[in-house]
Amino acid sequence: MSDEPLASTAERTLRLIELLLAEPEGLAPQELQTRLGISRSTLFLLLATLKKQGYIQQAEKRGRYRSGPRLEALRATAAPSSADLITAFYQETSQRAPAETLSLAMPSPVAVRLLAQVEGSQAVRCVPPLNRPLPELAAAEAVLLEPASAEIQKNGYALHSTADSIHLSLPVCRDGSRPAAALLLSAPAFRWQPVEFLQTFLTDLRSAAARLSYQIGAPAYTPYRRQPAEMLEPTSPLSEAELSSFLQGPWTARLACVRPDGQPHVIPVWQEWDGQAFYVIAWQGSQWAEHVLQNPHVSLTVDEPWLPLRRVTVRGQAESLSPDGSLLPGLLQRMAQRYLGSNAGAPIERVQAVFRIPAETVRGYQGMPGATKSG
DSSP states (O other): OOSSHHHHHHHHHHHHHHHHHHOTTOBOHHHHHHHHTOOHHHHHHHHHHHHHTTSEEESSTTOOEEEOHHHHHHHTTOOHHHHHHHHHHHHHHHHSOOSSEEEEEEEOSSSEEEEEEEOOSSSSOOOOOTTSOOGGGHHHHHHHSSSOOHHHHHHSOEEEEOSSEEEEEEEEESSSSSEEEEEEEEEEGGGOOHHHHHHHHHHHHHHHHHHHHHHTTOSSOOTTSOOOOTTOOBOEEOOHHHHHHHHTSSOOEEEEEEOTTSOEEEEEEOEEEOSSEEEEEEETTOHHHHHHHHOOEEEEEEEOSSTTOOEEEEEEEOEEEOTTSTHHHHHHHHHHHHHHOOSSOOOGGGEEEEEEEEOSEEEEEESBTTOOOOO
């Protein structure tokens, strides 16, 4: 082995991975230490790092180590189109460790399969096996089915229970509307009632699905797009607190401006609301920034395509801010955290313009206009 510390660590890590890939039943720590010829402390440091990143797993506490979901995904030679999804999934879970087991499911020619997984922190947990069709994947299959059922299109999720486990799944959309993959949260049935499970995890899991969609290129997160109007509550206004809470989620805004020829122009943008005004960023090459500089009268719409169908509409005059001002670094970092789940903001040099839009009018509602209560 090389005397260079970094090279030595890399060699040991690669050798450890090779050993585990060659032993489907896994190896005990003592066996790994003997074969690698390293100290116990060094071995467990490598094991802990690889386990945290999803490359290896341990069947039980102090049990044998074997290849984990990330290595299995590589072994299965996942399609290039799924590589960015798997990377985004592990970045998301490294920022926010799930309390229950979270998996990434994708359709295959035969059936829906799990390609990546992070086990929950509970002592007793539900861990569906990777790369194998299972009854427990019914929730993921339901959100990936084309066309999805009317109920899933209305709610934007699927909830499925067996005698032993409960599963909540939401779509991840590469183009913003058509499901390309699914997040699947799994837990033992004895710990949760379905309604409690849904209330506890739906909001956070929906935000995670939106962030993954943005990371793989979606301009917005609007799965299934249109929702049926049956059984919706009449429109009701959002309180100030409800409006503010909704706008803190990772939901893009549609900004409407006017082109020089008088035609309307609508574009999805990241937004930040401070209670008085919206801040939006135009990336390099954005034509709409020039339109707004010529005519600052704009409107913004932020909405969701599932119940309770909340939406916020705003009108105002955009004010151009200096893109190299002291405001921008913090704004970029906060937006990257909300939309991508990353602490690293986008490079400032990619920003063409920053606009502040004081709200002349701001209205928030939920429900479907024209819907009536039965009975």
